[in-house]
Amino acid sequence: MPEIAPHVDRMPGSGVRHILERALQRPDTIILAVGEPGEVVGVTVRDAAAAAWHEGDIRYTPNGGITPLREAIVEKLARENDLAVDVEQVWVTVGATQALHMAMAMTLAKGDEVLVPDPGYTTFTMNAHLLQATPVPYPLRAERFFQPDLDELESLVTPRTRAIIVNTPSNPLGSTFDRTTLEAILDLARRHDLWVISDEVYERFTWSVPHVSLTSLDSDDRVLTVFSMSKTYAMTGARVGWLVTPPGWRPAMLRVQESIVSCVDAPSQRAALAALTGDQSDVERAAAHYRDNLIEATRLLDDRGIHYLPPTGAFYLWIDVAHASGGDVVAWCERFLDEQGVAVAPGSAFGASGEGWVRVCVASARGPLLEGLRRLPAPA
Template sequence: MPEIAAHVAGMPGSGVRHILEKALLRPGTIILAVGEPGELVGPAVRDVAAGAWRDGDIRYTPNGGIPALRDAIVRKLARDNDVHVDVEQVWVTVGATQALHMAMSLALARGDEVLVPDPGYTTFTMNAHLLQATPVPYPLRPERAFQPALEEIEALVTPRTRAIIVNTPSNPLGSTFDLDTLEALLALARRHDLWVISDEVYERFTWGGRHVSLQSLDADGRVLSVFSMSKTHAMTGARVGWLVTPPGWRPTMLRVQESIVSCVDAPSQRAAAAALDGDQRDVERAAVHYRDSLSAAMAALDGRGIRYLPPTGAFYLWIDVSHASGGDVAAWCERFLDEAGVAVAPGTAFGASGEGWVRVCVASDRAELLEGLRRLPAPA
């Protein structure tokens, strides 16, 4: 029989999903490996989605999304992000995952290079391989508190470099980039005429500073911004995100969206519009819950002398287990799952710079979180 395309056969898998699949086969496992919000979207939003099904609103929608949702996104971007766009710059997608893939599809051709954070979200690299582009990791090092070194990034730029991905707040690190860093990254992109793909999925969860959207600083239309309902509004399964493009892309986006998914389902879009325009107290409550869980988790780690990166955003803790992992944190995570019954994400699932570290999601039940952390081995 014919063989699958070589670039797909060689595409890396997700180290996080590998651990999760094993954990799901073990009843009683404490699962801290996946970024699933512990909160639940409010009943008013759920009722809107249910009403769409009852009303039979399950037909095709416009490629870019229903007008009510696109208008709500335009208002949200102006209100929360200081990003002022026309509705035709907003394209509703099947979660941020599709928005990221579409942004990379628009920016990259076969053989192009894209600069990706290391450690960074797994699909940055997976998408590049699927598009027959080359992901080039830019290191985020512990000695710099996992902040980018602009001179190191600039040294990675070649004539084939077409884009750089920026993710703040960061998954997996729980770190954020300040205004000076964002402006410096944009200046680098201008010097080398690069696209900037800005992943802002965790925008509403920042600890100690206000989130700044790269597109609010963009002077020449090179930023493609990715957002999602999944984490902010605890709607992971509804699969609603959006991509914000420069102006004038409507003809291109119609073709691209039609070729990938045609459109997002109407009930989820109606629910997303209601969530964006409605009472935001559920989001504020979730932020308080995640911040308090982070504080409790950090106190538990401090009490046992386990090192971690103090988080400034998202709902993850990036924890140093190098004293126990023996130079192969992926293998150690499998042993830890088998022996301690706790699933954590190996740092190397997010890039080579993650060796010796694990990512823990604090958005689940707090008692389970603290019990899982109690089972981590402390330094001798």
């Protein structure tokens, strides 16, 4: 029988999903491995989606999304991100996952190289393989507090490099890049004529630092920006995100969007519109909950002498378990799950630089979170 395309076989799987599948088979597991907000979507947002179904509003929508939602996104970008864009630069997608895939598909050809953060979100590398491009990790190291070394980053650029992916606030690190770092990355991209793909899914959750949108610093239309409703509004299952493109991309985007999904379903878009234009107190309450969880969690880790990266964004803790993991954090996470009943994400699932670290999501209820952290082994 015919064989699957060889580049698909080379595509890595998700190390986080591997741990989750094991955890789901074990009763009473404390699951801290997955970035799932513990908040419940507001009733106004749910009612908007339900109304679409009851009214029979379940037919095709425009490729780029319903006009009221795109207009609301334009207003949101101007108000919160200092971005002045046209409606035709905003393309509603099936979550940030599709937006990221679209951005990479539009900028990478077979054999091209893309610089991806390491540790970094697993889909960056998975998408590159699926598009028959080559992901080139740029290391984010503990000794630099997981900030990029700009000289090292530039040394990785070759004639085949086409794009750099930037993720701030970071999944999995819970870190952020400041304006100076972002400006330096843009300068590098200009020198080498590269695209920049900016993943800003966790934009609403920063701690003691402002979020800076890369596109707001872009002077020559080389940045594509990925946003999502999933984390901000706890709408992970509704699958609504959007991609902001440079101006003039409408003809190409129409073809690409049509070929992949045609359009996002109307009920989810109407729910997204209600969320963006409605009362934001649920978002503020969620942010306060995540911040307080981080405060309590880091206090517990400090008391136990466990090292971690001080979080400045997102809702993750990046925790050092090298004293216990013995150079194989994946195997250690499996043992920790089997012996202690706690699922955490192995850092090496996000790249080689993550060996010896684990990612913990703090978006759950505080009791299970703190209990899971109490079961971590402390250094001797």
